[in-house]
């Protein structure tokens with residue numbers, strides 16, 4: 001295609017302006033993608049020259065080349081990508097000179113004219129001028145680590161040593177890339193050593209202690225580390241091919257040497273053609289990425305902006321977008337980039353954020369040092385103690401995302417900043433969703449990670465339903481909905497997009513705000529609230545149940561009040577949980593899990609009579625499954641007759657109070673945990689809340705009732721009760737936190753009253769206490785102040801309000817059974833007595849269960865044949 | 866609104882159509898289910914604006930996503946100005962007006978034309994619509 005020797009004219013058939021891109025590395029390639037995305041590539045004749053023989057590949061994951069990936073799989077595009085988009089790609093053809101006067105470039109194969117030029121030549125590894133043994137064969141004493149070809153050379157060098165017993169490789173340079181190179185040597189079967197000039201590893205990103213911790217971890221992995229070693233010469237070795245002599249008189253023998261002593265911007269072409277160059281190299285650019293020649297841009301690692309070279313891909317990508325923008329008429333200035341990094345080096349987590357060295361005036365540091373596990377964490381805080389400005393992490397990057405958020409978004413620090421870097425088992429104040437690592441699974445049904453969600457958001461997903469459609473998250477069991485929403489909103493916010501926290505299209509308020517309105521204005525019906533503060537004229541399946549729950553926790557009127565009925569979710573409306581086939585489960589309350597033989601027999605009799613599947617639940621009670629709508633009233637009247645009440649298994653309300661047997665029977669028990677569980681369950685039964693509430697009471701510290709996994713957990717002590725709050729099992733388990741110790745019975749109940757009412761007042765819709773707590777400004781300390789020290793002066797009010805709810809309690813099922821109007825609703829068909837003929841059960845382990853579709857199909861065949 | 870119709874049995878053919886149930890069987894702003902020749906019809910009664918009368922909507926009770934007959938027990942609401950019912954199982958929304966699923970274009974519930982005939986709720990027949 002190229003005609004050498006004369007002025008080759010790619011795109012000779014067009015009269016379009018000619019754009020030449022020098023370099024087909026990561027940034028150069030990204031630039032092409034941006035051209036294509038904005039469509040500018042169609043208005044230009046684009047030609048790209050790449051010195052390497054491979055088309056642009058993922059240099060960041062270069063090391064995976066030794067881990068089994070080949071050049072093709074590292075490629076950033078399909079081989080016909082440029083072709084398909086009308087871009088001419090010349091690989092293995094380096095540009096050797098630029099004639100700015102004539103606006104031409106010379107390559108190893110020809111000459112080409114340009115109208116505009118983009119330099120994306122990246123950088124090259126710096127090899128310090130150390131006197132090195134002259135060799136005739138390809139030297140193994142000056143290898144570098146930057147390109148696929150470099151890696152081939154290292155591999156060949158290693159293979160040529162195959163016959164040796166001990167093969168050793170040294171990497172000069174203990175920075176980020178040096179450690180990667182050392183890992184590569186190790187994976188090739190070499191004994192790997194790292195020689196670093198500075199007194200610690202990763203001197204740029206880490207402080208002394210961080211470097212030290214990293215060093216210990218890396219040594220534990222079998223890589224030898226030599227710090228404060230300046231190599232003076234490389235001579236012939238005795239047992240190995242070479243010997244490296246150090247300035248302090250020490251020496252080290254090795255078979256190959258890889259230099260990773262830093263990178264230098266590849267600015268030769270720019271320098272020789274007279275473009276402005278920085279003092280220590282780099283093509284000078286302004287904020288539109290123009291060089292000193294208005295027709296030449298520079299992007300990526302070869303560019304010097306504001307005296308800075310950026311050795312990471314992300315800033316290079318931003319520059320590429322800026323130039324693509326300039327060419328399409330919407331130039332967005334480049335304004336620097338954050339150099340925080342998070343990596344895994346030889347399997348060791350390393351993170352560096354912002355001002356890691358505490359260079360800012362007056363900066364104060366918190367440090368966590370784990371000498372046993374070689375872990376290190378440092379948090380750097382501004383002089384006034386208000387903001388985090390930097391951090392260093394070695395050994396565990398799970399803190400990274402949260403800390404980065406604090407630094408980047410100037411989030412106000414918690415009262416005890418050190419808690420951000422302390423081990424997380426202590427119930428650290430995490431930033432909710434944001435504390436989850438990218439790899440955390442959000443939706444287990446569809447195996448969607450937080451990373452995938454972030455990506456979708458990055459890709460422009462800006463409403464929840466679009467996000468669900470794209471990632472499939474939350475389209476299975478739906479159990480992850482709340483977490484998904486949290487992550488999603490968090491992602492939007494972290495991108496500076498305002499999150500609409502309106503409950504739904506009918507109310508531009510949050511649940512908390514609506515709660516306040518209902519209380520302050522004394523509103524007692526949905527209609528009244530909607531009329532005064534809502535939009536549209538009906539409400540929907542989001543706001544109706546939410547408002548019903550608010551009304552219930554404020555006034556606790558029976559949910560079967562005619563005006564409340566249409567508000568309820570179907571489960572609340574029919575006071576039972578709908579199952580997958582449209583039948584219901586029936587869960588009578590069994591407070592504390594204590595039950596008499598007579599009551600057990602009564603449940604058994606009902607289950608038998610109505611042919612219900614029976615199971616002991618995880619909440620210490622009994623669930624009867626498979627009742628049809630029209631059977632519910634009869635079933636309940638029999639249960640109530642036997643002394644049962646509704647268990648509210650259907651509501652966002654108090655579920656169970658799990659108990660252990662306690663000191664009545666157990667030889668270790670120190671209090672009567674069953675009696676306390678009964679007191680608690682009877683007090684809070686029927687309480688409606690933003691989400692379900694679970695409690696437990698254990699009779700001693702052995703904790704057989706698992707109180708520390710509950711919203712409210714109580715554990716007996718010699719002197720009374722310890723109270724734990726905001727625990728959660730379920731999807732994202734969270735240990736409850738110790739809230740108060742050695743409380744007497746009365747104080748315990750008062751404290752729980754206040755805690756629960758404060759939660760009900762301030763939590764978001766469908767927010768469990770654990771999530772509420774993680775999002776609570778001021779954290780546990782604040783909660784203690786409000787509840788225990790009454791800092792808001794709300795204590796009495798919260799207690800009174802709880803007492804009101806407690807006094808209003810009435811078993812909903814008992815109420816409904818007395819009212820024929822209400823019973824009208826419990827008809828499968830309003831005009832026919834028959835049951836739903838599509839509900840078909842088969843027997844398994846002597847109990848009924850819903851027939852599976854294939855079983856139904858075969859039954860149908862039997863009937864018809 | 867005055868009615869002269871005598872209470873007639875369900876399924877009985879009246880002049881207006883086929884009788885399903887009575888006004889008293891309905892629950893305003895919510896649904897009930899009527900049986901009709903092997904079909905299950907979810908009937909929703911929505912107070913129509915300022916007037917005291919109820920608007921009737923009828924869609925199939927069968928939820929295509931879960932395969933269960935539950936639509937009549939869904940919560941009724943408004944989405945973008947359209948009346949919808951949310952399936953109580955996996956919460957997809959269906960427009961009451963034409964049964965169209967909001968989340969999935971390919972799903973639509975069958976609809977029935979209903980009207981009041983005095984206090985009766987009747988299923989209009991093709992021919993009765995033509996005559997009306």
Ligand code: SRM
Pocket residue numbers: 479577578585586587615616617618619620621622623649655656692694709710727728729730731732768
């Ligand atoms: C029946 C039962 C399973 C069993 O056979 O043992 C059960 C069954 C259901 N659980 Fe559960 N959970 C049951 C104990 C638990 C437990 C264990 C416990 O309470 O000790 C947990 C973990 C503890 C916790 O909640 O912290 C549990 C965590 C969940 C979750 C996740 C909650 C979370 O915050 O992550 C959901 C989904 C939700 O609520 O959004 C859920 C939701 C459900 C629903 C309501 C799903 C639904 O909408 O259909 C199930 C309906 C039950 C029904 O129809 O009666 N269930 N569920 C247990 C009933 C206990 C009871 O007597 O009331």
Ligand SMILES: Cc1cc2nc3c(=O)[nH]c(=O)nc-3n(C[C@H](O)[C@H](O)[C@H](O)COP(=O)(O)OP(=O)(O)OC[C@H]3O[C@@H](n4cnc5c(N)ncnc54)[C@H](O)[C@@H]3O)c2cc1C
Pocket residue numbers: 022023024025026027028029049050051052059060061062063093094095096120121122123145146147177180266269299300301302310311312313314316343
């Ligand atoms: C092992 C390794 C790990 C890394 N890990 C990370 C990481 O985790 N995170 C991160 O952000 N960054 C990482 N980097 C850095 C990242 O790879 C670079 O920031 C990025 O590649 C810079 O892109 P670029 O296009 O500016 O330069 P390059 O990708 O180097 O591309 C420049 C291209 O231009 C070509 N070229 C040069 N001169 C000429 C010429 N005269 N004619 C034609 N072609 C020419 C070169 O051959 C090269 O192909 C890593 C780098 C390496 C080597």
Ligand code: SF4
Pocket residue numbers: 660661662663666667668669670673698699700701702703704705
């Ligand atoms: S928690 Fe303690 S008192 Fe309760 S059963 Fe276990 S050992 Fe016994």
Ligand code: FES
Pocket residue numbers: 442443444445446473474475476477478479480481
């Ligand atoms: S839908 Fe996400 S966990 Fe089931």
